[in-house]
Amino acid sequence: MVKKTLKIAIVSICGLLLSLSSAQASSPKKVEVIFTHDLHSHLDSYRVASPKGIEDVGGVSRLATVIKTQRQKHPDTLVVDAGDFSMGTLYQTLYERQATELNFLQELGFDATTLGNHEFDYGDKALAKMLTKAKKLPLLEANIDWQKSASPKLEAEFKKYGLKKYTVVKKGNVKIALIGVMGNDSIEDTPTTKLKFKDPIKSVKQTVAEIKRKEKVDMIVCLSHSGTSQTKTSEDEELAKKVPDLDLIISGHTHTVLNKPLRHGQTYIVSCGAYGRYTGLVKLKQKLNHRWKLVDYRLISMTQAIPKDQQVEKQLRADTALIDQTYLSKLGYRKDQVIAYNPYNFESVDDHYFKPGEHRLGDFMADSYLYALQQAKIKADVAIVPAGVIRDTLVKGPVTINDAFNLFSLGKGQDKLPVYPLVKVYLTGKDLKKVAEIDASLANYLNSARLYMSGLGYEYNPHRALMNKVTAAYLLDKQGHKRPIKDTKLYPVVADMYSAHMLGSLKKQSYGLLNVTPRKSNGQAVTDYQQMVVMKGQREYKVFEAFASYLQSFPKGSQGLATIPSYYNQLHKRKVQKASYNPLALLSKPNRFTVALIGIVLGLGLIVIWVAKKLLRLKRAKFKQK
The missing domain is CATH 3.90.780.10 (5'-Nucleotidase, C-terminal domain)
Incomplete structure (x- = not known):
């Protein structure tokens, strides 16, 4: 009787384990992603004008808190950056000395980043030197044309550091391929480099094909320093349309704040603006066709409501002392030295760019x-x-x-x-x-x-x-x-x-x-x-x-x-x-461009008149024949 009861118990336990295993296998895979881009050396928090007044926002010490809190809830969270992590504050003065920005990404637990155009601001030698001081972090770039490039020292340092077209990471039961790419506009903004770049869309398409051939992954994410636009079809939208196997594009370069993801086909494009004022969070669930459905998307406002990580703050204070010592002392200043009082809120960077x-x-x-x-x-x-x-x-x-x-x-x-x-x-x-x-x-x-x-x-x-x-x-x-x-x-x-x-x-x-x-x-x-x-x-x-x-x-x-x-x-x-549609106001003092335009308009007008006359003659000729 005891043996029979034991057998029944063992069978029941095995059945329960099998049912749990089956339930897990049939339950959809999920992934959560924290993302940044265009941090531009904004490691400190900074003040902004908002409807609430002057707010203190951003900073890597708050970013550290967000990442730690997220990973306490979801240890398998993917954390990535889409480039331009450097150049924009006094911390860039430590770029070659100690790779401050890239090292912070590594210390905060980022899984990967890519290069933006501003990583090249100080030239190839400076970027190569920075890499020698940087802790290892997957650095991805799929469209460098090594055969046409003429920067051997930088190429050597990239190889030592481990630059790749893509990498594969596993988050829980989800295998994710990460690709890095620089867009055409970003490439045009890198006059200081001797590197040459291939077409970004073709490069990503080839890399995706390679991933599908060599790796068995559940998701493909592109860290794209290309950008989106509110006024025209953007590079990253074209990327989504022409490389439909991408599941998610983290879009940097244009500093765009996307309050809702863009979607083309089954590809989502997300963007959280610049300078770390917002941090992006996206949650996805795998569908039966193995593509991904958006479950949640948020831009986390990096305000004073988020406490600063004090260990990170301690490191920032040490870096500030180094900035004063190695750079500002040569000019007779200190980083935190107050030099004036401002009674006004001035226009934003975007105002200067986009408002005439x-x-x-x-x-x-x-x-x-x-x-x-x-x-x-x-x-x-x-x-x-x-x-x-x-x-x-x-x-x-x-x-x-x-x-x-x-x-x-x-x-x-x-x-x-x-x-x-x-x-x-x-x-x-x-x-x-x-x-x-x-x-x-x-x-x-x-x-x-x-x-x-x-x-x-x-x-x-x-x-x-x-x-x-x-x-x-x-x-x-x-x-x-x-x-x-x-x-x-x-x-x-x-x-x-x-x-x-x-x-x-x-x-x-x-x-x-x-x-x-x-x-x-x-x-x-x-x-x-x-x-x-x-x-x-x-x-x-x-x-x-x-x-x-x-x-x-x-x-x-x-x-x-x-x-x-x-x-x-x-x-x-x-x-x-002095806006006016008066013909005299429009045509007075014409320069060669206006004269050429008038000539083109007159020429087109004469052609239209000539064609109209021809058609009228043909019509009359047909009428006479009748």
Whole structure:
């Protein structure tokens, strides 16, 4: 009897185990993904203006808390980044010394990242050196063309570090293939590298085929530094359409905040914006056809409601001390040094990129260039700041050296120190007018070239022909006094190294349609911009220093600090729109573009008239035959 009871018990237990095993096998697989992109060295939290007031947001110490909390609930959470983890704050000054940004991703437990264009900002040698200091983290890039590339040192370091086209990770019972890729626009934004890149979509398609041939995976995720757009079909949408086997695209580069995923076929595209203000969370469940269904999607707002990880904060304090010691001490500053008080909230980075017209902060930044040269007793009539170099904004409250740096964080000088230097060149009056025309005509098509100016003003009619919108251009001082521009006269202009190069390359970029020639004082074209760098004593004058010194020049206010004056809480009519459809307003003072357009229109009109006459004659001939 006992043996019979034991047999029944054993059979029952086996049956229960088999039923549990069967239930597990039939239950759908699930995966949860935490994602970031475009962190741009924003390791500290930072202040933003919101409907709630000034909020402290972001920072890797909060990101550490989010990841730890998520993995406590779901240990198999996938954590990935889609590139541009570096360049944007003072932490980038430690890029080559200790690979600060990449090492934080590794320490926070990321499963993989890819390269963005800004990882190349300091050049191939700097990127190679950074990799020698970096802890191992899967770094993915599928579309480098090694046969055409000419950067052997970087290639060698990539191989040592373990750069791959893809990797496979297992999260619970889910095998996931991760691919990294740089999009075409991102590739165009990497002028400092000697690497060559293959077509991103073809490369991803080939990599997916390789994965399907070699690996047995449940999901394919692409870490794409390509981006999405609100106004046109984007690169990542094209990627989703042309590589339908992708299940999820983490979309970086364009800093887009997607409150809802984009979907093409069975591919989801997600994006959480820039600078770590939001962290993305996506939950997916496998369907019977082995594709994936979205269960939940959230952008976690990285506010003060999320506590900071104190161990990470301790490391950030140590890094801050190193920044002061190795970089800022050479310029006479400290990272957290308060230099002024700001009573206003200025326009956002996106405002400068996408909203036409004049902006207060753009005016302010351009004015600081002229102030710097004035203090150095160097003559300049005009300053130019493109939207492409404006990397941050200012919000109400104390302004630190860190804030000033973040506004102008791009580039590196010939002195190997981070941030572009000021550059003084000469433009003819005719070319100065072209500068105004470039802003009026092209800024809506090439957002990064939207220009903010000091010393130069213009009037424009947005309804006139392209490259003929400006109706008047003149020198304009801060009091609003205008002076005529003489076409043949040379005018001293101050910009940063990026802007000077941009103006000098317009002819090539526009296929000869535009030609602005930066010149020396003797009228000869500049061939070496390093010779035009503005020096501060024996070293390069960095653009953020110009802004910091201008801030410090203001009278003290009630806060006991130099205070930004009300002059910068208003616009100054540097760009004056005079819209009109009046034929005289549209066609007066035509340039060669307008004349060509009129010629084309007239030519088409004549062709239409000729064709109409031909058709009418044929019709009459047929009528007579009847």
